[in-house]
Amino acid sequence: MSAPIPPQAKGKNLRACLLCSVVLTPTDFRKIGCPNCEEIMQLKGSPDRILSCTTTNFDGVIALFAPDTSWVARWQRTTNYARGIYAVHVKGRVPDDVEAELENRGIKYRPRDLTDQD
Numbered sequence: 001m002s003a004p005i006p007p008q009a010k011g012k013n014l015r016a017c018l019l020c021s022v023v024l025t026p027t028d029f030r031k032i033g034c035p036n037c038e039e040i041m042q043l044k045g046s047p048d049r050i051l052s053c054t055t056t057n058f059d060g061v062i063a064l065f066a067p068d069t070s071w072v073a074r075w076q077r078t079t080n081y082a083r084g085i086y087a088v089h090v091k092g093r094v095p096d097d098v099e100a101e102l103e104n105r106g107i108k109y110r111p112r113d114l115t116d117q118d
């Protein structure tokens, strides 16, 4: 049994955050940034950042309603991992500068696509 997919996740033109896998429209990313990792990703108002830090290359979307089990919630040490739609598989890696920023914060980056051979 998988969670029902809200209608807004069924459209086209959605993008998934490479760091936390949240799925939003490019417009949402531009307006509000990533609800989870905006502090690091800085997507808000930056179409270029949105292109390099999010991807259309994802599949399998799930509705997340138990945020406290996620690794993002753990590294943020909060429970405010936004409820919403998340991709199950996301292809690609965050840009080097984001990875470096994560390292600076003592966060181990885990690519969402574990099959990536690079």
Ligand SMILES: [Zn+2]
Binding pocket: 017, 018, 019, 020, 021, 022, 034, 035, 036, 037, 038, 041
């Ligand atoms: Zn994110």
